[in-house]
Amino acid sequence: MKIAVIVFPGSNCDRDMAVAVEAISGHKPIMIWHRETELPKLDLAILPGGFSYGDYLRSGAMAAHSPVMREIKARADQGLPVLGICNGFQILTEAGMLPGVLMRNRGLKFIHRPVTTRVENHQSVFTRGYQAGQVVTIPIAHADGNYFAAADVLDRIEGEGRVAFRYCDDTGAVTDESNPNGSARNIAGILNETKTVLGYMPHPERVIEPLLGGSDGRALFESLIGALS
Amino acid sequence: MKVKVHVTLKPGVLDPQGTAIGHALGSLGFAGASNVRQGKYIELDLAETDPKVARETAKAMCEKLLANTVIENYAIDLA
Numbered sequence: 131m132k133i134a135v136i137v138f139p140g141s142n143c144d145r146d147m148a149v150a151v152e153a154i155s156g157h158k159p160i161m162i163w164h165r166e167t168e169l170p171k172l173d174l175a176i177l178p179g180g181f182s183y184g185d186y187l188r189s190g191a192m193a194a195h196s197p198v199m200r201e202i203k204a205r206a207d208q209g210l211p212v213l214g215i216c217n218g219f220q221i222l223t224e225a226g227m228l229p230g231v232l233m234r235n236r237g238l239k240f241i242h243r244p245v246t247t248r249v250e251n252h253q254s255v256f257t258r259g260y261q262a263g264q265v266v267t268i269p270i271a272h273a274d275g276n277y278f279a280a281a282d283v284l285d286r287i288e289g290e291g292r293v294a295f296r297y298c299d300d301t302g303a304v305t306d307e308s309n310p311n312g313s314a315r316n317i318a319g320i321l322n323e324t325k326t327v328l329g330y331m332p333h334p335e336r337v338i339e340p341l342l343g344g345s346d347g348r349a350l351f352e353s354l355i356g357a358l359s
Numbered sequence: 360m361k362v363k364v365h366v367t368l369k370p371g372v373l374d375p376q377g378t379a380i381g382h383a384l385g386s387l388g389f390a391g392a393s394n395v396r397q398g399k400y401i402e403l404d405l406a407e408t409d410p411k412v413a414r415e416t417a418k419a420m421c422e423k424l425l426a427n428t429v430i431e432n433y434a435i436d437l438a
Contacts, residue, residue, distance in 0.1 A: 187399075187424070187425070188427055191424065191427070195423075195424065223429075224427065229429075230429060231427050231429045231430050233372075233373075233430065234375055234376060235375070236373065236375050237375070238375050238376065238379055276373075278372065278373075278429070278430060279429065280429070312373070312375075
């Protein structure tokens with residue numbers, strides 16, 4: 131199984147991601163620098179969290195135009211699963227691979243704490259290891275996680291079952307109090323049309339064993355590895 | 360020619376930074392300031408003398424990179 135973690139200048143969750151992927155899949159991922167224009171044959175590409183290009187202009191805006199992204203886009207169009215976590219999600223929206231945009235948090239502050247999100251679609255390659263409606267506790271760490279899209283776009287992605295996760299309280303209720311950043315309709319993660327690209331603001335790679343404070347992130351990687359093998 | 364681009368949030372898009380600036384102005388005693396909206400100003404030199412071509416190029420720059428048209432409008436000035 132060939133898994134790539136794409137590294138941009140300013141990525142800072144790339145090594146955590148590599149550790150999580152290797153721990154769960156047993157395969158060491160290849161780290162690919164953003165300047166690469168050719169990719170080997172891949173089963174999965176991951177855009178990790180961080181602050182690519184120092185968040186210049188807009189979070190993810192510069193990285194979205196990195197040389198490697200042309201190839202990632204082309205592969206995704208052919209069906210390659212692509213996972214974008216946090217800054218990776220921001221890059222996917224800026225690259226036009228996912229709709230909408232991640233704006234400054236409504237409270238303006240950088241927020242880093244565990245949050246609860248509810249699994250809205252448990253049938254994608256990313257989420258099939260979770261139960262429908264399962265509430266998972268996974269940390270966020272971002273200043274720009276406030277998901278926004280026009281109302282008609284939101285209606286469309288909801289109608290197509292492309293909302294993968296929503297911020298919720300401990301019981302799974304989707305409330306304004308449990309929305310950490312002001313995201314439209316509490317959206318924490320969305321899928322593309324073919325459900326082979328996922329953008330998700332929380333960091334599942336940080337919670338893959340109880341010693342690290344939880345293991346709710348494991349099922350996401352297990353879903354992928356199960357689907358790909 | 361000099362290209363000057365103003366990027367602003369579309370009406371209706373929440374601008375928490377603008378709101379915070381508005382609150383700060385109020386606490387500094389500037390009464391009567393409301394609807395504060397924050398944007399970006401970008402300027403650059405373009406090796407092009409035809410204003411029509413320059414405007415087209417600047418427009419492409421805005422669409423591709425300088426603005427995110429999901430949430431932002433842009434205005435181009437040439438000088």
